[in-house]
Amino acid sequence: MEQYGMSFGFREPYQVLVDSEIIKDADKFKMDLVGGLERTLHGQVKPMITQCSMRHLYAAASEPGVSYLIDKAKTYERRRCDHRPEDFPEPLSNKECLASVVDPKGNKTNKHCYVIASQDLELRKHMRGVMGVPLVYINRSVMIMEPMASATAQNRAREERGKFRAGLKRGSGSLKRKRDDEEGEKDGEEAGDDDAAPKKKWKAKGPKQPNPLAVKKAKKKPEDGTSAAAAGKESKKGPATEGSGLDASEPGTKRKRRRKHSKPVGETESVAAVPVAVAVDDE
Ligand SMILES: [Zn+2]
The missing domain is CATH 3.40.50.1010 (5'-nuclease)
Structure with missing residues:
Protein backbone atom coordinates (compact mmCIF):
# COMPACT_ATOMS: atom_id res chain seq x y z
CA MET A 1 0.00 0.00 0.00
CA ALA A 149 -1.55 -4.65 -11.82
CA SER A 150 0.52 -4.24 -14.95
CA ALA A 151 -1.34 -1.08 -16.04
CA THR A 152 -0.76 0.36 -12.58
CA ALA A 153 2.84 -0.77 -12.43
CA GLN A 154 3.55 0.61 -15.87
CA ASN A 155 2.04 3.95 -14.95
CA ARG A 156 4.03 3.97 -11.74
CA ALA A 157 7.22 3.13 -13.58
CA ARG A 158 6.50 5.91 -16.05
CA GLU A 159 5.95 8.38 -13.21
CA GLU A 160 9.15 7.32 -11.50
CA ARG A 161 11.10 7.68 -14.70
CA GLY A 162 9.57 11.13 -15.08
CA LYS A 163 10.60 12.04 -11.53
CA PHE A 164 14.06 10.63 -12.14
CA ARG A 165 14.45 12.76 -15.25
CA ALA A 166 13.06 15.79 -13.43
CA GLY A 167 15.56 15.16 -10.62
CA LEU A 168 18.41 14.93 -13.08
CA LYS A 169 17.37 18.15 -14.74
CA ARG A 170 17.22 19.93 -11.41
CA GLY A 171 20.31 18.22 -10.02
CA SER A 172 22.94 18.65 -12.68
CA GLY A 173 23.67 21.48 -15.02
CA SER A 174 25.24 19.14 -17.54
CA LEU A 175 21.86 18.01 -18.77
CA LYS A 176 20.74 21.59 -19.00
CA ARG A 177 23.83 22.29 -21.00
CA LYS A 178 23.09 19.34 -23.20
CA ARG A 179 19.58 20.62 -23.56
CA ASP A 180 20.88 24.07 -24.40
CA ASP A 181 23.28 22.51 -26.85
CA GLU A 182 20.46 20.59 -28.40
CA GLU A 183 18.47 23.77 -28.63
CA GLY A 184 21.54 25.44 -30.04
CA GLU A 185 21.85 22.66 -32.55
CA LYS A 186 18.20 23.10 -33.38
CA ASP A 187 18.80 26.81 -33.78
CA GLY A 188 21.80 25.96 -35.90
CA GLU A 189 19.70 23.63 -37.96
CA GLU A 190 17.09 26.32 -38.31
CA ALA A 191 19.79 28.78 -39.25
CA GLY A 192 21.06 26.16 -41.66
CA ASP A 193 17.60 25.94 -43.13
CA ASP A 194 17.56 29.72 -43.44
CA ASP A 195 20.92 29.50 -45.13
CA ALA A 196 19.63 26.71 -47.29
CA ALA A 197 17.16 29.01 -49.03
CA PRO A 198 19.88 31.58 -49.84
CA LYS A 199 22.07 28.68 -50.91
CA LYS A 200 19.41 27.71 -53.40
CA LYS A 201 19.44 31.31 -54.59
CA TRP A 202 23.22 31.09 -54.75
CA LYS A 203 22.87 27.95 -56.76
CA ALA A 204 20.56 29.85 -59.07
CA LYS A 205 23.15 32.58 -59.30
CA GLY A 206 25.79 29.90 -59.46
CA PRO A 207 26.22 29.90 -63.20
CA LYS A 208 26.99 33.61 -63.06
CA GLN A 209 29.50 33.31 -60.24
CA PRO A 210 31.72 30.67 -61.79
CA ASN A 211 32.15 33.03 -64.72
CA PRO A 212 33.88 35.74 -62.66
CA LEU A 213 35.95 33.03 -61.06
CA ALA A 214 36.75 31.69 -64.45
CA VAL A 215 37.70 35.20 -65.52
CA LYS A 216 39.98 35.49 -62.52
CA LYS A 217 41.49 32.15 -63.38
CA ALA A 218 41.91 33.35 -66.89
CA LYS A 219 43.68 36.43 -65.53
CA LYS A 220 45.80 34.23 -63.33
CA LYS A 221 46.77 32.08 -66.26
CA PRO A 222 48.00 35.06 -68.23
CA GLU A 223 49.83 36.20 -65.09
CA ASP A 224 51.32 32.77 -64.80
CA GLY A 225 52.16 32.96 -68.45
CA THR A 226 53.82 36.36 -68.01
CA SER A 227 55.66 35.14 -64.96
CA ALA A 228 56.65 32.11 -66.92
CA ALA A 229 57.68 34.42 -69.70
CA ALA A 230 59.54 36.56 -67.18
CA ALA A 231 61.12 33.43 -65.84
CA GLY A 232 61.96 32.57 -69.37
CA LYS A 233 63.51 36.00 -69.77
CA GLU A 234 65.29 35.51 -66.48
CA SER A 235 66.38 32.11 -67.63
CA LYS A 236 67.56 33.74 -70.80
CA LYS A 237 69.32 36.31 -68.65
CA GLY A 238 70.55 33.54 -66.40
CA PRO A 239 72.62 31.82 -69.00
CA ALA A 240 74.05 35.24 -69.88
CA THR A 241 75.16 35.84 -66.29
CA GLU A 242 76.24 32.27 -66.12
CA GLY A 243 78.14 32.81 -69.19
CA SER A 244 79.81 35.82 -67.62
CA GLY A 245 80.46 33.78 -64.46
CA LEU A 246 81.76 30.92 -66.48
CA ASP A 247 83.99 33.24 -68.37
CA ALA A 248 85.44 34.45 -65.06
CA SER A 249 86.55 31.05 -63.83
CA GLU A 250 87.17 27.55 -65.15
CA PRO A 251 85.30 25.68 -62.33
CA GLY A 252 82.22 27.57 -63.58
CA THR A 253 82.25 25.49 -66.73
CA LYS A 254 81.59 22.39 -64.64
CA ARG A 255 78.74 24.18 -62.88
CA LYS A 256 77.42 25.29 -66.24
CA ARG A 257 77.23 21.71 -67.43
CA ARG A 258 75.42 20.70 -64.26
CA ARG A 259 73.02 23.60 -64.61
CA LYS A 260 72.34 22.75 -68.21
CA HIS A 261 71.30 19.32 -67.03
CA SER A 262 69.24 20.79 -64.20
CA LYS A 263 67.56 23.43 -66.34
CA PRO A 264 64.98 21.14 -67.90
CA VAL A 265 63.90 20.05 -64.43
CA GLY A 266 63.45 23.54 -63.01
CA GLU A 267 64.64 26.69 -64.70
CA THR A 268 63.79 29.11 -61.88
CA GLU A 269 65.92 27.16 -59.40
CA SER A 270 68.91 27.28 -61.58
CA VAL A 271 68.21 30.92 -62.30
CA ALA A 272 68.04 31.73 -58.59
CA ALA A 273 71.17 29.78 -57.88
CA VAL A 274 73.20 31.32 -60.61
CA PRO A 275 72.99 35.01 -59.64
CA VAL A 276 74.14 34.08 -56.10
CA ALA A 277 77.09 32.27 -57.52
CA VAL A 278 77.68 35.24 -59.73
CA ALA A 279 77.41 37.61 -56.77
CA VAL A 280 79.94 35.52 -54.89
CA ASP A 281 82.17 35.61 -57.90
CA ASP A 282 81.75 39.38 -58.13
CA GLU A 283 82.79 39.84 -54.52
ZN1 LIG B 1 -24.90 -0.43 -7.58
Missing part, protein backbone atom coordinates in the same frame (compact mmCIF):
# COMPACT_ATOMS: atom_id res chain seq x y z
CA GLU A 2 3.03 2.22 0.45
CA GLN A 3 3.48 2.10 -3.31
CA TYR A 4 -0.17 3.02 -3.87
CA GLY A 5 0.25 5.84 -1.36
CA MET A 6 3.27 7.26 -3.14
CA SER A 7 1.93 6.75 -6.64
CA PHE A 8 -1.79 7.41 -6.28
CA GLY A 9 -2.24 9.24 -2.99
CA PHE A 10 -3.85 6.42 -0.96
CA ARG A 11 -4.22 7.45 2.69
CA GLU A 12 -5.45 5.76 5.85
CA PRO A 13 -8.08 4.85 6.57
CA TYR A 14 -8.12 3.01 3.27
CA GLN A 15 -11.57 2.96 1.69
CA VAL A 16 -12.27 -0.68 0.94
CA LEU A 17 -15.26 -1.57 -1.20
CA VAL A 18 -16.28 -5.07 -0.07
CA ASP A 19 -18.65 -7.08 -2.23
CA SER A 20 -21.34 -9.41 -0.96
CA GLU A 21 -19.34 -12.55 -1.77
CA ILE A 22 -16.23 -11.68 0.22
CA ILE A 23 -18.45 -10.95 3.21
CA LYS A 24 -19.93 -14.43 2.87
CA ASP A 25 -16.58 -16.14 2.26
CA ALA A 26 -14.97 -14.41 5.24
CA ASP A 27 -17.76 -15.79 7.38
CA LYS A 28 -17.44 -19.22 5.79
CA PHE A 29 -13.73 -19.33 6.73
CA LYS A 30 -14.50 -17.79 10.13
CA MET A 31 -12.39 -14.78 9.33
CA ASP A 32 -12.72 -11.31 10.73
CA LEU A 33 -13.10 -9.42 7.45
CA VAL A 34 -12.16 -5.94 8.66
CA GLY A 35 -9.32 -7.23 10.84
CA GLY A 36 -8.04 -9.27 7.88
CA LEU A 37 -8.17 -6.24 5.61
CA GLU A 38 -6.20 -4.14 8.09
CA ARG A 39 -3.53 -6.83 8.43
CA THR A 40 -3.36 -7.30 4.67
CA LEU A 41 -3.25 -3.59 3.84
CA HIS A 42 -1.01 -2.71 6.81
CA GLY A 43 -3.25 0.13 7.94
CA GLN A 44 -6.60 1.37 9.14
CA VAL A 45 -9.47 0.60 6.78
CA LYS A 46 -12.91 2.05 6.22
CA PRO A 47 -15.09 -0.81 4.92
CA MET A 48 -17.72 0.29 2.41
CA ILE A 49 -20.52 -1.53 0.65
CA THR A 50 -22.59 -0.43 -2.31
CA GLN A 51 -26.38 -0.45 -2.38
CA CYS A 52 -26.33 -3.24 -4.98
CA SER A 53 -24.02 -5.44 -2.87
CA MET A 54 -26.31 -4.85 0.09
CA ARG A 55 -29.29 -5.94 -1.98
CA HIS A 56 -27.43 -9.15 -2.90
CA LEU A 57 -27.12 -9.88 0.81
CA TYR A 58 -30.80 -9.15 1.38
CA ALA A 59 -31.64 -11.48 -1.49
CA ALA A 60 -29.73 -14.24 0.33
CA ALA A 61 -31.23 -13.41 3.69
CA SER A 62 -32.97 -16.76 3.89
CA GLU A 63 -29.60 -18.60 3.79
CA PRO A 64 -28.23 -19.56 7.20
CA GLY A 65 -26.13 -16.93 8.93
CA VAL A 66 -26.70 -14.27 6.31
CA SER A 67 -29.00 -12.16 8.47
CA TYR A 68 -26.08 -11.83 10.86
CA LEU A 69 -23.88 -10.73 7.95
CA ILE A 70 -26.49 -8.18 6.92
CA ASP A 71 -26.38 -6.66 10.38
CA LYS A 72 -22.61 -6.56 10.18
CA ALA A 73 -22.66 -5.04 6.69
CA LYS A 74 -25.02 -2.34 7.92
CA THR A 75 -22.19 -1.05 10.09
CA TYR A 76 -20.07 -0.47 6.96
CA GLU A 77 -20.34 2.85 5.19
CA ARG A 78 -22.95 2.61 2.49
CA ARG A 79 -21.59 3.69 -0.87
CA ARG A 80 -24.40 5.17 -2.91
CA CYS A 81 -24.15 3.78 -6.42
CA ASP A 82 -27.51 5.24 -7.56
CA HIS A 83 -28.58 1.89 -8.99
CA ARG A 84 -31.97 2.39 -7.37
CA PRO A 85 -34.53 -0.43 -7.17
CA GLU A 86 -37.03 1.64 -9.20
CA ASP A 87 -34.51 1.92 -12.05
CA PHE A 88 -32.96 -1.53 -11.53
CA PRO A 89 -35.48 -4.09 -10.29
CA GLU A 90 -32.58 -6.53 -10.09
CA PRO A 91 -29.38 -5.25 -8.42
CA LEU A 92 -26.40 -4.90 -10.72
CA SER A 93 -23.76 -7.60 -10.46
CA ASN A 94 -20.89 -6.79 -8.10
CA LYS A 95 -18.72 -6.36 -11.17
CA GLU A 96 -20.96 -3.86 -12.92
CA CYS A 97 -21.76 -1.93 -9.76
CA LEU A 98 -18.23 -1.62 -8.38
CA ALA A 99 -16.80 -0.85 -11.81
CA SER A 100 -19.19 2.08 -12.15
CA VAL A 101 -18.41 3.30 -8.63
CA VAL A 102 -14.63 3.13 -8.98
CA ASP A 103 -14.42 4.48 -12.51
CA PRO A 104 -17.77 6.13 -13.38
CA LYS A 105 -16.42 7.88 -16.46
CA GLY A 106 -14.62 4.81 -17.74
CA ASN A 107 -11.31 6.62 -18.11
CA LYS A 108 -9.40 3.85 -16.33
CA THR A 109 -8.61 5.84 -13.20
CA ASN A 110 -9.41 5.28 -9.53
CA LYS A 111 -10.08 8.88 -8.57
CA HIS A 112 -11.40 8.15 -5.07
CA CYS A 113 -8.60 5.74 -4.14
CA TYR A 114 -10.78 2.71 -3.50
CA VAL A 115 -9.46 -0.68 -2.57
CA ILE A 116 -11.56 -3.52 -3.98
CA ALA A 117 -12.16 -6.60 -1.83
CA SER A 118 -13.98 -9.03 -4.07
CA GLN A 119 -14.28 -12.75 -4.75
CA ASP A 120 -15.38 -12.05 -8.32
CA LEU A 121 -12.64 -13.06 -10.74
CA GLU A 122 -14.19 -11.06 -13.59
CA LEU A 123 -14.43 -7.96 -11.42
CA ARG A 124 -10.78 -8.20 -10.41
CA LYS A 125 -9.76 -8.84 -14.00
CA HIS A 126 -11.63 -5.72 -15.07
CA MET A 127 -10.08 -3.68 -12.25
CA ARG A 128 -6.56 -4.67 -13.29
CA GLY A 129 -7.17 -2.54 -16.34
CA VAL A 130 -7.94 0.49 -14.19
CA MET A 131 -4.97 2.44 -12.88
CA GLY A 132 -4.16 2.20 -9.18
CA VAL A 133 -6.77 -0.21 -7.82
CA PRO A 134 -5.48 -2.45 -5.00
CA LEU A 135 -7.26 -5.81 -5.23
CA VAL A 136 -7.90 -8.10 -2.29
CA TYR A 137 -9.51 -11.55 -2.21
CA ILE A 138 -9.73 -14.57 0.03
CA ASN A 139 -8.27 -17.87 -1.10
CA ARG A 140 -8.81 -20.82 1.25
CA SER A 141 -9.00 -18.76 4.41
CA VAL A 142 -6.03 -16.65 3.38
CA MET A 143 -6.54 -13.02 2.45
CA ILE A 144 -4.38 -11.99 -0.45
CA MET A 145 -3.58 -8.66 -2.03
CA GLU A 146 -2.79 -8.97 -5.72
CA PRO A 147 0.53 -7.64 -6.94
CA MET A 148 0.21 -4.21 -8.49
